[in-house]
Amino acid sequence: MADVTMRVWRGDEDGGTFTEYVMPAVEGEVVLDVIHRIQAGPAPDLACRWNCKAGKCGSCSAEINGLPKLMCMTRMDVLPEGEPVVVAPMRTFPIIRDLVTDVAFNYTMARQVPPFKPREPEADGTYRMQQIDIERGQEFRKCIECFMCQDVCHVIRDHEENKASYAGPRMFIRFMELESHPLDTDDRRELLRERMGLGMCNITKCCTEVCPEHIKITDNAIIPLKERVVDASYDPVAWLGRKILRRTKRSALEAALDAPGQHTPTRQEQPTRPVVSATDHS
Amino acid sequence: MPDNSHDIETHDYDVVVIGAGGAGLRAAIEARELGQRTALVCKSLLGKAHTVMAEGGAAAAMGNVWSEDNWKVHFRDTMRGGKMLNNWRMAQLHAQESPDRIYELERWGALFDRTKDGRILQRDFGGHRYARLAHVGDRTGLELIRTLQQRAITLDIDVFMECKILRLLKDAEGAVSTAVGYWRPTGEMVSFTARAFVLATGSIGKSWLYTSNSWESTGDGHAMAAWAGADMIDMECVQFHPTGMVWPLSVRGILVTEGVRGDGGVLRNSEGRRFMFDYIPPMFAAETADSEEEGDRWYDDHLNNRRPPELLPRDEVARSINSEVKAGRGGPHGGVFLDIATRRSADEIRRRLPSMYHQFKELAGVDITAQPMEVGPTCHYMMGGVRVDAETEQTTVPGLFAAGEVAGGMHGANRLGGNSLSDLLVFGRRAGMAAAQFAQGRTRAPAVDGAEVAAVVAEAEAPFGRDGGESPYDLQSAIQQMMQQLVGIIRTEDELRRALGELDSLSERAQKMSVSGGRAYNPGWNLATDLPSMLTTSRLVAKGALERRESRGGHTREDYPKPDPELGKVNLVQRIDGDGNYTLEPEPLLEMPAELKELFEEEPH
Structure with a gap:
């Protein structure tokens, strides 16, 4: 096979430049494989982050040909053939070295999320939740914290000054995950409005476009959150939305289980066996 | 040698936890909740540890799907899966406490998949008699690490990210008192003094060529404990997971969850035959x-039928795949076929196994709802490790605790799928608790020996001072090729002796390697500092494998293909003395009490 030309940004906080590496092409490789071969060959000190190499840990985010991508999930054969592959660090975060950026901002913001406060459990000490009621939360919990949504967010991409007062899409889905949690009892609307800068997002959906987990960040998290923080007395639609959402916090079955004389159905009382096996063929 | 120890950044804590996967996070949470000033030190960013790769689920006998399940059944499955080499007390505590640890995660915000009556759903896995794995699709590890991470940061635990620990140092009384390492972003040295240390550093799997493990799994904790004089047990027991990806070569080794088989997937050879029916061992024939x-x-219907052989314990399935490929019935890339496409609907596959669907689609161009996956064994898990007390996870070195994969004993000679995530929770918590107690009882402030610190620093920096030596990447690759060839899934005396010889020469070469560039975020140098751990752990594995002249669990000897009942009664205990000499002694297993022994006499079903 032919060679591939990798144009990789090398440098640190004081500046840097793109350096070209011409490497033999290997069938089936992803960008991260070629970076690893550059490390094992011409540039042993080329800095990049990686862990799982399977799209599960979100460590190897970079801007490939100008677009934020996971290096481990970007196959070389989907990039334009015969053209150099340009690999740059995420622009929104301060450079440490080469492809590695200082993502501490995200961890600082994460520390400001109040701890989860669940309601009291059932009499047996555990909880009942219906699958349908947790699916929204599960969507957000797919987040692998690659921080590419933060990288493309206009509010902070070229506005360092906004970082002090803006949590960003990654944190908004974290908030929405808590808000949609069936066991949640907390109210975070003040925090979202006052400290997390929710109002600064102008819903351009860039975050949604780059999410490697295909989480609908804008539609399913940011817009519903914006509706919630609008003062109930001024916005009847948002008020209604909250009421409707409140109902989903507890399913009918859960309510029934709490009712006087409640009991937990035993296995024998359940209509079909097994109730739900791991291979639910429905 | 200049004593520059006073120049390096120093931190003091009650408890320092090294490693921030499931076990480390859970230990730090416990120590902090018990009022200890706690630090969590990890090589990567928080939330990226290898736990995040766990897919199938966490085994716990909650009985939500099959009320027949209870801790005794789980205990029995675990011991039989481990070929009875397990520390029975750890297996018992694990089986008894796992359900509470799962429910605890739920109180902390985890969202497990549900049964129709709203409880935590449980999935079938190899070696477990009942569907027992609490899970979230096929990304359970992510759920676990995120829940623990989010809990930890609300507790005011100090997290030192991208900080690699090189060595543990002891005070005059022989208790561990200092950990010395460096910050990866700057390359600056740092030391931690503490009253108790918890090792939670995970695996050693990066010493093999085909592995599901990430770059971090270089056996740092195993090696640091051994260098500090701790007992290491059963280091020959390495698990090769039966189903890793085999193609393209660049992804070879990446895990394909056992959940595929738990959810109905079957293994076929090139003739289309479900070959696992040809490999049912007598021990499991009845069930x-x-x-x-x-x-x-x-x-x-689990009650009136027996489980398919695709769900035998991992060691059995991995060996069977190996045999089929050797017999010429493998696929085009040297694997066998894992077929779920003809067994379940496309919708169900995408819903139950979303990340497998994604992984094959993106990386291999294979649609698993329409085509079989080609899979083969990949180095996956280290059963052996630091010997610990079952109740407290205290090692044989005072002030040092170990939990998770770095600790040995819990899984015996072979780990059942799903038992790792619950292991992290059960023993992470216990280690955190015992470390907190030890820290409170330790009256003397931990002392630091400046000269020892300086020696660690000098050793780490040495490759910068050499010119023209080998690259650490070439050495790592040589270790991986050698371990894959000579200390792989099937072993022989001749190959193991050759491996030990190779390790001698690789260690000499490592003394001469050189590193270029600066200290700040230099992966070449970082790798150079990982190599000593890889070499030490590889040697411990090869030595143990040579001495265990039998086949048991993850350890298979072509020249001793059967289990030896006498060797089934002993742990192989290895130590490294102050002069760097390795010793190995067989020591009897802990005696199981009569009431537990009875569990192994009754017939299943």
């Missing part, structure tokens, strides 16, 4: 289906 029809019925 394994002997026809495809019975195996297929089992998914819906």
Whole structure:
């Protein structure tokens, strides 16, 4: 096979430049494989982050040909053939070295999320939740914290000054995950409005476009959150939305289980066996 | 040698936890909740540890799907899966406490998949008699690490990210008192003094060529404990997971969850035959289906049918795949075929196994709802490790605790799928608790020996001072090729002796390697500092494998293909003395009490 030309940004906080590496092409490789071969060959000190190499840990985010991508999930054969592959660090975060950026901002913001406060459990000490009621939360919990949504967010991409007062899409889905949690009892609307800068997002959906987990960040998290923080007395639609959402916090079955004389159905009382096996063929 | 120890950044804590996967996070949470000033030190960013790769689920006998399940059944499955080499008390505590640890995660915000009556759903896995794995699709590890991470940061635990620990140092009384390492972003040295240390550093799997493990799994904790004089047990027991990806070469080794088989997937050879029916060992014959029809019925009716042989413990399945490929019945890339496409609907596959669907689609161009996956064994898990007390996870070195994969004993000679995530929670918590107690009782402030610190620093920096030596990447690759070839899934005396010889020469070469560039975020240098751990752990594995002249669990000897009942009664205990000499002694297993022994006499079903 032919060679591939990798144009990789090398440098640190004081500046840097793109350096070209011409490497033999290997069938089936992803960008991260070629970076690893550059490390094992011409540039042993080329800095990049990686862990799982399977799209599960979100460590190897970079801007490939100008677009934020996971290096481990970007196959070389989907990039334009015969053209150099340009690999740059995420622009929104301060450079440490080469492809590695200082993502501490995200961890600082994460520390400001109040701890989860669940309601009291059932009499047996555990909880009942219906699958349908947790699916929204599960969507957000797919987040692998690659921080590419933060990288493309206009509010902070070229506005360092906004970082002090803006949590960003990654944190908004974290908030929405808590808000949609069936066991949640907390109210975070003040925090979202006052400290997390929710109002600064102008819903351009860039975050949604780059999410490697295909989480609908804008539609399913940011817009519903914006509706919630609008003062109930001024916005009847948002008020209604909250009421409707409140109902989903507890399913009918859960309510029934709490009712006087409640009991937990035993296995024998359940209509079909097994109730739900791991291979639910429905 | 200049004593520059006073120049390096120093931190003091009650408890320092090294490693921030499931076990480390859970230990730090416990120590902090018990009022200890706690630090969590990890090589990567928080939330990226290898736990995040766990897919199938966490085994806990909650009985939500099959009320027949209870801790005794789980205990029995674990011991039999481990070929009875397990520390029985750890297996018992694990089986008894796992359900509470799962429910605890739920209180902390985890969202496990549900049964129709709203409880935590449980999935079938190899070696577990009942569907027992609490899970979230096929990304359970992510859920676990995120929940613990989010809990930890609300507790005011100090997290030192991208900080690699090189060595543990002891005070005059022989208790561990200092950990010395460096910050990866700057390359600056740092030391931690503490009253108790918890090792939670995970695996050693990066010493093999085909592995599901990430760059971090270089056996740092195993090696640091051994260098500090701790007992290491059963280091020969390495698990090769039966189903890793085999193609393209660049992804070879990446894990394909056992959940595929738990959810109905079957293994076929190039002739289309479900070959696992040809490999049912006598130990499991009574509880394994002997026809495809019975195996297929089992998914819906566990009580009147026996489990399909695809769900035998991992060691059995991995060996069987190896045999099929050797017999010339493998696929085009040296694997066998894992077929779920003809067994379940496309919708169900995408819903139950979303990340497998994604992984094959993106990386291999294979649509698993329409085509089989080609899979083969990959180095996956280290059963052996630091010897610990079952209740406290205290090692044989005072002030040092170990939990998770770095600790040995819990899984015996072979780990059942799903038992790792619950292991992290159960023993992470116990280690955190015992470390907190030890820290409170330790009256003397931990002392630092400046000269020892300086020696660690000098050793780490040495490759910068050499010119023209080998690259650490070449050495790592040489270790991986050698371990894959000579200390792989099937072992022989001759190959193991050759491996030990190779390790001698690799260690000499490592003394001469050189590193270029600066200290700040230099992966070449970082790798150079990982190599000593890889070499030490590889040697411990090869030595143990040579001495265990039998086949048991993850350890298979071609020249001793059967288990030896006498060797089944001992742990192989290895130590490294102050002069760097390795010793190995067989020591009797802990005696199981009579009431637990009875569990192994009754017939299943």
